[in-house]
Amino acid sequence: xxxxxxxxxxxxxxxxxxxxxxxxxxxxxxxxxxxxxxxxxxxxxxxxxxxxxxxxxxxxxxxxxxxxxxxxxxxxxxxxxxxxxxxxxxxxxxxxxxxxxxxxxxxxxxxxxxxxxxxxxxxxxxxxxxxxxxxxxxxxxxxxxxxxxxxxxxxxxxxxxxxxxxxxxxxxxxxxxxxxxxxxxxxxxxxxxxxxxxxxxxxx
Ligand SMILES: CC(C)(COP(=O)(O)OP(=O)(O)OC[C@H]1O[C@@H](n2cnc3c(N)ncnc32)[C@H](O)[C@@H]1OP(=O)(O)O)[C@@H](O)C(=O)NCCC(=O)NCCS
Numbered sequence: 757x758x759x760x761x762x763x764x765x766x767x768x769x770x771x772x773x774x775x776x777x778x779x780x781x782x783x784x785x786x787x788x789x790x791x792x793x794x795x796x797x798x799x800x801x802x803x804x805x806x807x808x809x810x811x812x813x814x815x816x817x818x819x820x821x822x823x824x825x826x827x828x829x830x831x832x833x834x835x836x837x838x839x840x841x842x843x844x845x846x847x848x849x850x851x852x853x854x855x856x857x858x859x860x861x862x863x864x865x866x867x868x869x870x871x872x873x874x875x876x877x878x879x880x881x882x883x884x885x886x887x888x889x890x891x892x893x894x895x896x897x898x899x900x901x902x903x904x905x906x907x908x909x910x911x912x913x914x915x916x917x918x919x920x921x922x923x924x925x926x927x928x929x930x931x932x933x934x935x936x937x938x939x940x941x942x943x944x945x946x947x948x949x950x951x952x953x954x955x956x957x958x959x960x
Contacts, residue, residue: 757850758826758889765820769831769884771876775839776831776846778823779816783832786842787812790865799902801932802861822849829884833864833877843868846877848885848894856892858885862908869904878912882942892939897932909935913945 761767765778779787788809791797797805804811819830830847834840844864851857860881864874885894898905898916909916916935 758823758829760826762829762884762888763824763826765823767823769880770836771880773836773873774877774880775834775836776877776880777834777839779819779830779832779842779845781813781816782840783816783842784809784812786865787815787845790843790867791815791845791863793866795866796863799899799905800861800863801897803863819845819847822847828858829881829888830861831881833873844874844877846874846881848881848891850889850891856890858889858891858894860885860894860896862896874908875911878908882912882937883946886939886942893936894942895934895936898935900931900933906935913937913942915941 765780768775768777770776788807788811791803791812792805792807794805797803797807802815822828822830828847828849830845830849832842833844833846834842844862846860846862848858848860851859860878862874862878862881864877882894885891896905896909896914898909906916914935914937916933
């Protein structure tokens with residue numbers, strides 16, 4: 757469970773270029789436009805294609821409910837200089853009641869790819885996941901052909917060289933691998949030289 761601190765929508769995280777904040781109703785238009793990209797839906801387990809405004813609305817409501825209940829922390833990404841805009845999402849969620857495994861999901865709108873933004877967002881998300889909950893691992897379903905996702909996870913300290921095949925939660929997508937980082941791996945990476953967790957070149 758996540759603590760009271762994250763269960764109110766005043767909670768937000770600031771990174772070098774981003775705000776990670778609770779999604780809200782006003783995000784539905786940006787969400788529908790950006791997450792409606794088939795290239796994004798194909799790589800994730802939780803987005804359908806085509807994506808309608810009602811689907812985006814359900815996603816926003818569901819994310820807020822998860823946050824209120826402390827079952828996860830699902831946040832919208834906004835540029836620091838435009839906090840009202842949504843450019844992507846990143847979130848962790850406990851798989852089931854009493855579980856110590858968090859499932860990580862993330863996507864970024866295509867116009868924002870290639871700048872290391874998701875690297876920045878996921879470092880903050882994973883730090884929050886381990887610091888604020890009692891999770892023992894963070895797992896991320898990853899399509900074997902998702903090179904961008906693999907690079908991002910690897911830079912965040914995930915050992916994604918080899919993985920075990922994960923069941924597809926939605927039962928409708930191509931097979932996904934299960935990439936995971938344990939609390940002890942995260943602690944080791946965080947307490948070692950900063951270089952142990954690689955940075956995107958733009959974040960230096
Ligand atoms: C995965 C994703 C979040 C990456 O975000 P990002 O901020 O653009 O990531 P980065 O800027 O660090 O770039 C990723 C790296 O992958 C590379 N890359 C991107 N597409 C690639 C492809 N098709 N094949 C090989 N490499 C690719 C980029 O060149 C970059 O490499 P570099 O930093 O060594 O130059 C974004 O591509 C996305 O939203 N994809 C669809 C959703 C998704 O895959 N979610 C993950 C599963 S839930």
